[in-house]
Amino acid sequence: MSTVEPDLVASRASETELTAPRRSVLGLLRPVARWLTILLLALLYGFPLYWTVTMAFKPLDEWNPPGTIFWWPENWTLDNFKSILGQEVSGGGVFSQGKLDSAVPYIQNSLIAATGGSLLALVVGVLAAYGIARFRAGGGMLPFQILQLRMFPPIAIIIPLLFMFVYLQLWDTLWGLVILYGAVTFPFVVWLMRSFFQEVPREISDAAIVDGCTHWGAFFKVVLPQVKGGLAATALFVFILNWSDFLIALVMTQDNARTAPVFLSALQGGAAGQEYGKQAALAVILILPPAIFGLAIQKYLVRGLTFGAIKR
Amino acid sequence: MAEIHLSHLTKQFPGGLVAVNDFELVIPDGSFVALLGPSGCGKSTTMNMISGLEKPTSGEIYFDKQPITKLPPGARTVGFVFQNYAIFTHMSVAENISFGLRVSKPRPPAAEIDRRVGDIADVLGLRGMLDRNASRLSVNDMQKVALGRSMIVDPAIFLLDEPFSNLDAAFRAYMRAELKRIQHEIEQTMVYVTHDQVEAMSMADHIAVMDAGRLQQYGTPDELYNAPANRFVAGFVGSTQMNFLPATLTLGEQGAGNGRSLTLGIRPENVLLVAPGAAGATLAGKVNLIEPLGAKDVIHLDVAGHGVRVVGVPGQRPRVGDNVGLVFDPDRQLLFDDETDLAVEA
């Protein structure tokens, strides 16, 4: 157990001055300039979300009246959320016909498809990842083939998939979406979990084998418990990816298995016209899960999106 | 070359940890001083303050009587060799060595830079590998590149932070001799941090022993070995660990020494094993284990409940379980006051 020299740790924690200020004025200017830039960029990147969230709470007449703009909702209302979720809203106002068809079934479809797809990707991906990490299965080329998979534009492989799904009666079914989402995010699971398995010292599974376990025993009883954190992070990560899909759902579903993002797009160009408030409410609902899960696993986000190439 | 004077240097980290506590030391110009102490005693922090990487909480640092405490690291012309050498891994050996010149203002002409790099390469035997990528060098060569890189800016002082700790044994002995030779040759003031007392004893003209941020003793290797100022220095210095026994055991009532309880310290190589009860045997003990180390043995004895180690010659090796007499070399015994841990005149 190497004891870290306190003064070594302390010296690292002290202010490591990257820029050596020459004169005090320049010294003063530099931090202020730095702060200003950060603030400006924060405003630029924050405004779209600010606008969407506030729009979701604006009543009809503050959505997009010609000539005036409401930077801040004057009278907050929850009507948008109520109506997008299918409850009656009195006085729908000139544009809307009162009750839109509710987004609830589509949100449910999104949840089921994303969860199912993630579980399928996890089971298949974790096994393949351990096979590759521990036994270099697939001769070392398998990981690249899987990565190659990720490079194909989905639309390019949609035609044969569309045909197959229609032929197998999987088109416009939740099962169809689950299988597709599992197959599309499976590469992420393989690469992510492989990097987690590589961090478990090989000797731990060797020790389990010498202690009498079969290779399966060593995997389930000893190695898998070591990567619980990685497993949870990977699960959340692929859930975010599946929840965020639009193209596959657009092509592969009609109305029975339609997901929330596709419904949002339908509202966009649909007869309802520019119901900004209601669409913004649905947008907020769609943003919440990935935002929460994403912040929960922000440590692993970089590793996930770079296929385990960059670990922090 | 410069004389370094650290006056009342103190460093307290935000967490309240006092890494260096009122440290006072003068390092004469051209001398080779070792900062010796266990890990965490503040020696690296002191090093960082001299080089400017750390700002002291209070106290001043003088190079040749000039205060430099406020100067940034770049302006102090200090040579610093890190423990892991901090080689610029993406540069060639030549680029590493010439870095100091390439960033200096005004920047010397390219021919001048190449010439000086060539000189340094010859001195350190790196001539053949100048354009090899520095990260693919052996640990030993990396060590030389780190030295050359600091030498080229001919610094006022040279700071080395445990430079030899991860070299293999054979090369470490060679590099110790090399560094000593270079230091003598260019009369460079060098401060050398190590936790390995063998290295400190064999390299430095003077050694400053530190513990818990305080200076324990500053003196030549002999003074530290034979006349340790306190129990910490006695226990820390010396290849085989010193034995400590209650003084009453050997010196009888005089051991009590007018009211203060004392501890006797004796090095394993200063104890002779004789037949039990022989004349001059101050103590008796039972052998419980023998460690053969090739040229000599370390014999573990139980003396009235205290563990004692004695260095023996393979020729006369007792058997485990024998009862033997111990003869302490009279002028090699040290006494320490139990309260203050300070050395006491026998």
Add this chain to the structure above:
Amino acid sequence: MEKSVDEHNVRQAPKGRLPNFGGRSEKSVAALLTAPGQLVMLFIVLFPAVLAIYLGFTAWSPTSGSDVWHAYEYWHWFDGYWEALNDGSFWAALWRTVIFTVVAVGMEFLIGFVLAMLFLKQFPGRGVLTLFFLLPMMVVPAVSGFVFYMIFQVDGPLNQGLSLLLGRDITILWLENPSLALWSAMVVDIWQWTPLMFLILLSGLVALPEDQMNQARILGANSWHQFRYLILPMMKPIILIALIIRAIEVFKVFDAPYLLTQGGPGDASTTISIWMYREVIVNSRWGFGSAAALIVLILVTIAGAFAVRPIEAGQESTLEELERGDTPSAGGVDPFAKAGTEA
């Protein structure tokens, strides 16, 4: 522990063990582990590829009467490919996608690098701000298309904001003007994915060996020297990985531009994915679409071959660091460790 009499019974493998599915031979376990994965590969790569090649040689489409088994009746060899290769809108869409990729990834890199450099040094509120900058990346891409659809409206907040700033009435048609639509679509992607570039580059900067930076300062290097001689060269591998991964994703972009402009006005903002969606789904020209798709797949595979090397190198280098026992980030101040943002 005396030599007990029962010392030997532990050694015989007890009878009645569970069948261990060849759990004792590495080969069979490895094969079983990767079998499901290979099955998935088969299902969504091999079979579709075969079918796509087959359809590519025909002019068949679901609306052409006979079922797919008789697609060969519409066999016209390479006419489909030929038509695709000569179709101006195909190449226009491809070219638009290339511009989109270069500009979007380029801007994301520049803004990301500036942000990463600003965030390298500790400052109050750094942890919270870092999380704040992560948010755009989490938004469902289709939703970000809708969000900017609202912002780019003629009387939307962007024009109103500019009017306030410039003092005169601004009514730029961000979405309806053919020469602006593609750039507006790029803004959405830049807004959404700069945070990822920022995170990757920050993790690179943080991993720079602190000792080498200190050594450079001791040898007299100022901040410009440190940037030019140390930071940039050492960041090269990570920059490469970031650019490649973003280029792969941006080349496939569909969701945001589709919701923003449906590729319009006309095909001013039609990327290759939107073009194929229109040909295959809207015009249901499966044969022609398959041919075009295969051409795109071939182009991507060639580009992909170059992309995989740095990513694998990235994996290997962090792997070597692990084997050498030092932690992947060899030093440097980790902004997250102190900000205590472990959610």
Add this chain to the structure above:
Amino acid sequence: MASVRLENVTVRFGAVAALNDVSLAIDDGEFVAVLGPPGAGKTTLLRTIVGLEKPESGAVFADDENITEMYPGDRDIAIMFQNLALYPDRNVYDNLAFPLKQARTPKAEIKRRVADTAAVLHIDHLLKRKPGKLSGGERQRVALGRAMVRNPRVLLLDEPLSALDALLRLEMRVELKRLQRDVHRTLVYVTHDQIEAMSMPDRVAVLGSGVIQQVDTPENVYHRPANQFTATVVGSPPMNFVPCTFGTSDGVVRVVHPDFSVRVLSTTSAPGAIVDGASCVLGVRPEDVQIGTGNGGAPASVFVTEPLGGETVVDLHLGGLVVKALTPPALAPAPGSDVRVSFDPRRLHVFDAATGAAVVSAGGADGVFEVEGPSIG
């Protein structure tokens, strides 16, 4: 317990032969240390014995039963890895009980056995703690416990003390030796630290780049090295090597050096090895180099001295070569002074320059060598 035997075992990783035609016989209950520099193949040797590495050729025997193809779990051979490989999420009790659970041992007996092992290793107060909460020494003992709990017939330890700091290593060395004596278990102990290899085992096997260099008692390996490789690996500061040539003029075999010569009185080695004029290497350990003034021995100048406290290493320039001597501090000559150097004839070795193999070795006996020219007392 069991004897272990390797016959012509070769293990290859790609092109590199980690073990190259290794044959090694370890008796029942014997304590053998495997010593060698990093990368010599020590760990591969252990992994091959326990079955985690399959040899390309050759066979592994335990009690004369061929176990080369046997599954590691069934060999009843336990291994303790260098990084200890404890199960981090299980407490100490479960770590020790794990192998017994796999062998379907009844619960009561697991409890008893774990308690016995914990008592022997003084870790019975740690049973409920997780490995992360233990000190280096404690973790090391738990790993040892997990290996010993099943009373394996052979115990393999891979540099178990390397992670500990100096003081703790001293204690653990003593404890390991006592433990081996009490438990009387066949033990194979891998280390790159020659002090460990000299102080604990009955025999030492010196391994260099996958090849067994020598297998003998610590004394013989130290005083009768079979080749230059073993001579450099064992002993610190390392043995000096002085290039010389053989001279067999007038029927007397000599080892000739410009500054001195050594007569070889009795040559037990094969006569063919000594050829007139052939180059050879004279080996002498620093502690066997005697320094004196006066005119005996060979002329040398003192280059630098390294006081180590108990003794001092003196670096000497002897005819353009650096030779190290070991003297008590009091006798250490001042740097730069000229001295006369002589070698203790009872401790000389002569190696063949080409192969490095030992040709003649005094090994402490008189009458093998005689240093010519007035030798200093």
